[in-house]
Amino acid sequence: MKKHGAKIAWSSIGKPKNEGGLGFKDMGVWNKASIAKHVWFLFSGGEGSMWCQWVKSYLLKGRSFWYVKIPSDPSWVWRKILQLRNIIFPLIKFKIGSGEKVSLWFDNWHPLGSLWSRFGPRIVYDAGLDLNSKVSSIISHGAWSWPFPNSWEIKEWIDSTPPSFKPMDSSQDSPLWCLTGDGDGSFSIQFTWDCWRDKGRKVPWxxxxxxxxxxxxxxxxxxxxxxxxxxxxxxxxxxxxxxxxxxxxxxxxxxxxxxxxxxxxxxxxxxxxxxxxxxxxxxxxxxxxxxxxxxxxxxxxxxxx
Known part of the structure; x- marks a missing residue:
């Protein structure tokens, strides 16, 4: 029996049929999209999910998902989830309501992104707030109640906040997934996979x-x-x-x-x-x-x- 190597790259046949491929899905990209759905559940109100409650109680223990370190002996699933935080973080944004469920320093709620990644631990000390503080700690009567601007980090933070960016304390905080087909902020594995995969040009045949x-x-x-x-x-x-x-x-x-x-x-x-x-x-x-x-x-x- 003759043995031959691959005649065509997997990246080519793994494209949709209208792009010249065979319609196979790249399971690596599909697996990333599936893992992203688990992360989405952690922020989109997974109170009814036993897995989400277990993760929050036994793995996070009140800490931010974005800040917790990878343990030395995690499960395979938990390690893979934590390793994808860098590509998932920009895709989950928060529309601030009361601010009670959004981390002040680690969640992606401000136009600057994560304040911890932007300014480091110094801004936490200068603001006089706790590391686990929520956005609600700087909201008073439906308006921002900024810390005293005693450092350039806090001044940049305040100056970078648009006047139209205001909390709505009468409503709940809502996470938004940026990769959506209809723009409603809901998560879709299919659309996320389609955005992450390598695309080819359309073929007429x-x-x-x-x-x-x-x-x-x-x-x-x-x-x-x-x-x-x-x-x-x-x-x-x-x-x-x-x-x-x-x-x-x-x-x-x-x-x-x-x-x-x-x-x-x-x-x-x-x-x-x-x-x-x-x-x-x-x-x-x-x-x-x-x-x-x-x-x-x-x-x-x-x-x-």
């Missing part, structure tokens, strides 16, 4: 290979004009539109041709020798052939017997 054709019960013969390979693809795309018998048969004929060429491209050269085809048939055509006006090219001639 995906429906030639992945459409739902039916097998005709007629003998047919399709005669194609003499063109370059890229022009064949463009002509096939235009000639297989519709659901009548002719475009379906042309589509199946083109698919069979592509399949046999693919077999030859990845195996012995028996077909190429029998059909007297050049070995470079699957290579890209010169740039001079790309963009040729196909309106003057005749459509494939179909004869049904």
């Amino acid at each position: 995906n429906k030639l290979l992945w459409g739902p054709p039916f097998i005709p019960r007629n003998k047919c013969n399709v005669r194609w004009p003499y063109l370059t390979w890229l022009e064949y693809v463009e002509l096939a795309v235009k000639s297989t539109k519709g659901r009548s018998l002719k475009p379906v048969i042309v589509k199946l004929s083109f698919m069979c041709t592509v399949y046999h060429i693919w077999i030859e491209r990845n195996g012995d050269s028996w077909y190429l020798l029998q059909w007297n085809l050049p070995s470079t048939i699957m290579k890209l055509a010169p740039h001079s052939n790309v963009g040729r006006d196909m309106r003057d090219v005749s459509a494939p001639i179909l004869r049904v017997e």
Whole structure:
């Protein structure tokens, strides 16, 4: 049995079909999106989740999720969750209501992001507040009650707060997921995966290979004009539109041709020798052939017997 290496990179076949791939999902990216959902549950009101309550009681113990260190002997799941904090943190923002559930120093509620990451532990000392303080500690009667500006860190913090950025103490704090399809701030694994994956350009020929054709019960013969390979693809795309018998048969004929060429491209050269085809048939055509006006090219001639 012959052993061959991979003929094409996984990153190419792991793209959607309309981008030239086989529709496989990159499980590494999908796993990251699934882990992000667990993190989202920790901030989006997971009181009804036993896992969230267990994490808050036995792993976090009142500390901020963003600040807790990775223990020396964590479980595999908890280690993976903590290792992804850097890419997840910018995606979870908070709309401040009463401020009772949002960490003052570690959560992403201010336009500057995490105040701890921005200014370090010095600002906690200068503000005279506790490390576990909530945003509610600087809210009084629906307005900001800033610490005394006795350092440049606190002055920058106050100056960087837009006048329109105000708390609404009559409502609850609400987390917002930045990667959303409809902009409502809710989490979606599918959309998060789609944003994180490597994207390719759209291809016009995906429906030639992945459409739902039916097998005709007629003998047919399709005669194609003499063109370059890229022009064949463009002509096939235009000639297989519709659901009548002719475009379906042309589509199946083109698919069979592509399949046999693919077999030859990845195996012995028996077909190429029998059909007297050049070995470079699957290579890209010169740039001079790309963009040729196909309106003057005749459509494939179909004869049904």
